[in-house]
Every structure is written in structure tokens, then in C-alpha cells.
Amino acid sequence: MKKIITSAILSAAILAGAPAFAATVINTTHGAAKFELGSYGGSTTYGQTFKVGTDAMLNSYSMFLTKMTSENFQFKSYIYQWNGSGVTGPALFTSASHQASIGDDREYVFSTTGLKLAPNTQYVAMLTVDGAPNNAFGTMMPIVANTTYSGGSFVFTNTNAFGGNWDCGEQCNFGDAWLKASFSAAVPETATWGMMIAGFGVVGAALRTRRRSIRIASAA
Known part of the structure; x- marks a missing residue:
């Protein structure tokens, strides 16, 4: 489930910040x-x-x-x-x-x-x-x-x-x-880039939490 959520967050961050080139x-x-x-x-x-x-x-x-x-x-x-x-x-x-x-x-x-x-x-x-x-x-x-x-x-x-x-x-x-x-299409506004960066930050935090959980489970 966490893997699905992480992928969804990453996809949303990329789509929110990516400019259209058509x-x-x-x-x-x-x-x-x-x-x-x-x-x-x-x-x-x-x-x-x-x-x-x-x-x-x-x-x-x-x-x-x-x-x-x-x-x-x-x-x-x-x-x-x-x-x-x-x-x-x-x-x-x-x-x-x-x-x-x-x-x-x-x-x-x-x-x-x-x-x-x-x-x-x-x-x-x-x-x-x-x-x-x-x-x-x-x-x-x-x-x-x-x-x-x-x-x-x-x-x-x-x-x-x-x-x-x-x-x-x-x-x-x-x-x-x-x-x-x-x-x-217009390039993303500053707020959109901020949203994308924040999204990557959330993804990174989620991955660190998941690794920590795995290490704790292994030690137990």
C-alpha cells in the first residue's frame, strides 16, 4: 500500500510541475x-x-x-x-x-x-x-x-x-x-514549481520512513 501511495505522490508532483511542450x-x-x-x-x-x-x-x-x-x-x-x-x-x-x-x-x-x-x-x-x-x-x-x-x-x-x-x-x-x-503552453508558475519540489520532499520522507520501518522489523 505504501508503495502505491508513494508512486501516486511522485506522479502527481511530476504532472503538476511539468510544462507542456506541444x-x-x-x-x-x-x-x-x-x-x-x-x-x-x-x-x-x-x-x-x-x-x-x-x-x-x-x-x-x-x-x-x-x-x-x-x-x-x-x-x-x-x-x-x-x-x-x-x-x-x-x-x-x-x-x-x-x-x-x-x-x-x-x-x-x-x-x-x-x-x-x-x-x-x-x-x-x-x-x-x-x-x-x-x-x-x-x-x-x-x-x-x-x-x-x-x-x-x-x-x-x-x-x-x-x-x-x-x-x-x-x-x-x-x-x-x-x-x-x-x-x-506557459511555463509553470513559481507556486507550481514549489508544489513539485514539496512533492519530491514528501516522497523522500516516505521512502526514509519505509526503510526505517524495514530495519526495525528486521532487528525484531
Whole structure:
């Protein structure tokens, strides 16, 4: 009986403290039109809104650009909460500056090192050339028309600052910007780790008591 109880305690402690590693993935990279990104002839900021499910830890995400000219420019990526028509609150993630490379549908990966987002909440991942030393004229972002992804859409600004107004007219119903995002369940809270450690302590105490009982029985 003691062996069964000990095993049950050990199993409960492990299950209580073990994080879930199964990942949820958003991937809208299927077919593409092209929208121009640049400080001349196009918007300076493009984004894709997405909705977080029960797996709310954002591990990494990718966005894409097609660069057709040799002109050099840099861009950054951000994650903000989305209120339905624009960004809200402070930036939750800010990337380092990236140099755009010539080529079709180049993938740029951003590691968010386990950014904890809120379940059932909408956010926006964006690329912006605001503040870039050179304009991004002739650079396109691949956009999926008539998408089946219901958790978000392609959005963009028609202002010089992504903190300003976002254009959410007909184009926001056009489809989705190419986006890959990987989520996992949140890591255990401190209290959960404490529960697991305490559980191992109980198991250790139970094993010591059992050994002592066996020694006493043998001596008798």
C-alpha cells in the first residue's frame, strides 16, 4: 500500500510541475499577391493580426518581404496588442534592426524568447521602415487573398508612424500577410514549481520512513 501511495505522490508532483511542450502554429504562407512597402509610393508599416489561443507563449514568428531593388534599407518588427482598429499599449516585443536582402519572399525570423501573451486576445505582428536611413521603394510583402485563417487579417498604416492611424477599410478584409508563429503552453508558475519540489520532499520522507520501518522489523 505504501508503495502505491508513494508512486501516486511522485506522479502527481511530476504532472503538476511539468510544462507542456506541444506547440500551436499559425501559418498563412499559402499563395500570394504583393503589396508595396516603402516610404515612397506605399505604406511604411504592414502587419498581420492574429488571435492567441490557450497556448499563449509566443516562442518565435516569421514575416516575409520580396525585395526587387539594390537599394539598402533596414526595418524592425514589433508585437503589439490589437484593439480591432489599431495598436494599443506599449510594444510587447521590439526586434533589432534587420537589413533587407534582395530576393523573392525572404523569411525573417524573430525570436521572442517565450513572450507570454494573454489567451483569447488579438495582437499584431508588424514590419516597419519608419526611421530607416533609406526608403524601401520597390519592396513588397506577400499577402494571401481570400484566406481561410479567421483569427486575423492584413493591416497597414497610411501615416508616417505605426503608432498613428491604421487603414482598416476594404484592404483589411483583403486577406492575410504571410506569417508563421509558434506558441506553446506557459511555463509553470513559481507556486507550481514549489508544489513539485514539496512533492519530491514528501516522497523522500516516505521512502526514509519505509526503510526505517524495514530495519526495525528486521532487528525484531
